[in-house]
Amino acid sequence: MDRESIEKALSKPALYGPDIDLSKYRLDEPSMGELNEKELESIDNVLDKLGFQKTPLSYVQIDESARYRIMEKFLSKYGAKIMPLRKALDEIDLAKKISWKIIKPDTDKYTASTYLHGGEIGYFIYVPPHTRIPIPIYTCLAIIGEKKIQFAHNVVYVDEGGEAHLVTGCAVPHGVREGIHIGISEFYVARNARLTYTMIHAWAEGLHVRPRTGVYVEESGEYVSYYVVYSPIASLQTYPKVYLSKNSRAYLASITAASGSGIYDLGAKTILGENNSSSEIISRVVARDNSQVYARADIEAHSSNTRGHIECLGLLLSDNAIVSSIPIITSKKPGALLSHEAAIGMIAEKELVYLMSKGFTEEEARAILIRGFMNVEAPSIPKNIRAEINRILDLVSKYAVG
Amino acid sequence: MLLEIRELSSCINDKVIVNKVNLSVDRGEIHVIMGPNGSGKSTLLSTIMGLPHIRVCNGRILFDGLDITDKPSYERAKLGIALAHQYPPEIKGVKFSDIAKAIISKYGCGDCSLMARILRVDELLDRDLFVGFSGGEKKRSELYLVMLQSPKLALLDEPDSGVDVESIEYIANAIEYLRSRGTAVILVTHTGMITNKLSRINRIHIMINGTIKYNGYPDEVLPVIMKFGYSRGLEVLNRTFKGGI
Numbered sequence: 141m142d143r144e145s146i147e148k149a150l151s152k153p154a155l156y157g158p159d160i161d162l163s164k165y166r167l168d169e170p171s172m173g174e175l176n177e178k179e180l181e182s183i184d185n186v187l188d189k190l191g192f193q194k195t196p197l198s199y200v201q202i203d204e205s206a207r208y209r210i211m212e213k214f215l216s217k218y219g220a221k222i223m224p225l226r227k228a229l230d231e232i233d234l235a236k237k238i239s240w241k242i243i244k245p246d247t248d249k250y251t252a253s254t255y256l257h258g259g260e261i262g263y264f265i266y267v268p269p270h271t272r273i274p275i276p277i278y279t280c281l282a283i284i285g286e287k288k289i290q291f292a293h294n295v296v297y298v299d300e301g302g303e304a305h306l307v308t309g310c311a312v313p314h315g316v317r318e319g320i321h322i323g324i325s326e327f328y329v330a331r332n333a334r335l336t337y338t339m340i341h342a343w344a345e346g347l348h349v350r351p352r353t354g355v356y357v358e359e360s361g362e363y364v365s366y367y368v369v370y371s372p373i374a375s376l377q378t379y380p381k382v383y384l385s386k387n388s389r390a391y392l393a394s395i396t397a398a399s400g401s402g403i404y405d406l407g408a409k410t411i412l413g414e415n416n417s418s419s420e421i422i423s424r425v426v427a428r429d430n431s432q433v434y435a436r437a438d439i440e441a442h443s444s445n446t447r448g449h450i451e452c453l454g455l456l457l458s459d460n461a462i463v464s465s466i467p468i469i470t471s472k473k474p475g476a477l478l479s480h481e482a483a484i485g486m487i488a489e490k491e492l493v494y495l496m497s498k499g500f501t502e503e504e505a506r507a508i509l510i511r512g513f514m515n516v517e518a519p520s521i522p523k524n525i526r527a528e529i530n531r532i533l534d535l536v537s538k539y540a541v542g
Numbered sequence: 543m544l545l546e547i548r549e550l551s552s553c554i555n556d557k558v559i560v561n562k563v564n565l566s567v568d569r570g571e572i573h574v575i576m577g578p579n580g581s582g583k584s585t586l587l588s589t590i591m592g593l594p595h596i597r598v599c600n601g602r603i604l605f606d607g608l609d610i611t612d613k614p615s616y617e618r619a620k621l622g623i624a625l626a627h628q629y630p631p632e633i634k635g636v637k638f639s640d641i642a643k644a645i646i647s648k649y650g651c652g653d654c655s656l657m658a659r660i661l662r663v664d665e666l667l668d669r670d671l672f673v674g675f676s677g678g679e680k681k682r683s684e685l686y687l688v689m690l691q692s693p694k695l696a697l698l699d700e701p702d703s704g705v706d707v708e709s710i711e712y713i714a715n716a717i718e719y720l721r722s723r724g725t726a727v728i729l730v731t732h733t734g735m736i737t738n739k740l741s742r743i744n745r746i747h748i749m750i751n752g753t754i755k756y757n758g759y760p761d762e763v764l765p766v767i768m769k770f771g772y773s774r775g776l777e778v779l780n781r782t783f784k785g786g787i
Binding site: 497 | 591592593594595614615616618619624625627630632633634635636640641645647648649670687691
């Protein structure tokens with residue numbers, strides 16, 4: 141792609157979400173190095189918000205500083221690699237080959253500025269063929285300075301028959317008022333491979349967030365994503381896109397606990413590109429205060445004998461909040477089976493009354509019901525990952541109740 | 543006396559459903575309230591539990607010497623009253639075991655695995671609460687949650703309606719177990735099916751049109767009601783025993 145068209149895209153707004161003037165934010169000189177304990181201490185509060193432990197963290201990005209360490213005992217034992225993308229681009233041919241291939245730099249101003257100014261800070265993860273990494277790989281991206289812009293470009297490649305579980309947390313510590321996070325993520329799931337990706341956003345009222353995610357799943361591969369947002373926010377806009385090859389499948393769940401005056405524009409698109417591919421897009425939205433939530437989902441079938449389903453459920457907890465569900469299903473071949481269902485409501489009174497008669501206070505009963513509402517279960521998720529997701533949802537339901 | 547109800551009337555949307563009912567229940571006693579559909583039996587139990595859609599329009603409810611007439615249901619539950627709902631709601635996403643655990647964390651658990659065995663609920667615990675449960679499974683599961691509360695007073699609303707024969711057996715065993723622990727039981731039934739499975743019932747109350755029209759011992763009341771039904775049976779009872787109220 142020529143530089144000129146990318147530079148032109150610097151002024152190209154995104155299709156959805158409020159347009160952000162990036163010149164209002166400060167950019168540090170991108171840097172990288174090994175992670176030390178002092179830096180970990182500086183983000184104690186962030187890890188706390190995400191419910192993360194320090195020990196398993198393998199990549200931490202603080203503003204524009206990429207800090208990594210290989211989880212020696214675990215990842216290296218499996219031959220897996222994790223490092224800042226900039227380092228990978230110097231050392232690993234594969235990284236060079238696949239970087240910016242799923243997401244085009246001129247998609248919008250956010251991708252363009254990451255390409256031009258981001259310094260390729262972000263993580264690169266490689267899982268060798270037929271290697272299953274049983275424990276989650278934890279990464280954390282934090283903004284600790286005021287009015288900062290954070291670029292992250294992440295590339296993950298799970299090679300043939302491999303399996304990895306990635307858990308990423310993005311957050312600011314208490315006290316940071318303004319900033320913008322732009323995260324570009326490109327995931328490759330090779331033949332018969334499997335990737336689960338759990339993402340937690342815990343930002344603050346003045347933060348804008350623009351993740352751009354593209355996933356390519358090869359034959360018989362599987363991609364499972366849990367996307368969780370539970371903090372107040374200025375705005376978040378994302379619309380990950382997943383391309384599915386023959387016999388592959390994707391399950392994308394997003395759980396949004398919206399509060400404050402934030403605009404939460406979360407979507408997911410899957411392309412059923414080849415025979416016998418399937419996808420499910422599930423979203424759960426709980427909105428309170430003055431928040432606005434747009435839950436978008438789009439399934440496009442390009443081949444017969446494909447299946448896709450969208451399910452969006454919303455709970456409105458305030459008179460001033462808005463939840464909007466926008467599902468799209470498009471079939472370009474006969475024989476594709478696509479469906480969607482959406483419902484927006486409030487907490488069922490009879491369920492509340494029932495639980496209160498069992499001795500739960502109204503607050504406790506609401507928390508139980510909201511936690512239940514958020515319970516989305518991907519099929520075939522390993523036990524320890526499910527436990528991790530359950531832990532995160534426990535945290536989120538506490539915030540959702542307020 | 544554990545429970546004393548005095549001149550209790552309760553209203554739903556200003557309509558009187560339960561009308562000036564008096565009832566006293568002591569520890570370890572089993573009282574059965576029988577009557578045709580729509581006679582106010584369930585509303586009486588809901589009033590004792592303090593469910594919010596019901597308003598007490600007359601009288602008082604005393605529990606363990608404490609006036610609970612104006613207390614919300616969760617406070618009554620904490621004091622030791624538990625209600626097995628006639629139609630517990632299906633709650634998607636909330637596991638039966640999660641609710642059981644949450645109740646255990648409030649009330650403790652001395653013998654909950656025994657209770658699970660008595661009611662045969664083990665295989666249901668991993669499912670969403672009441673979602674897709676059969677009639678018998680619902681009743682057994684709801685009674686299990688009541689038992690986990692270790693109540694002083696258990697209010698059982700139609701535990702024998704719409705259930706299979708095995709489930710009635712398990713439910714009767716559970717009620718016997720509750721009683722053996724000193725729990726008082728008020729059991730509402732319109733079919734009376736469960737009554738001959740229980741070894742000892744202290745009193746049977748016949749409720750019609752919101753009022754308790756008769757109360758007596760099971761040997762005196764049950765054969766007559768089973769033979770003649772409620773309205774004709776009541777006439778026979780009043781003529782034969784001149785008891786009642």
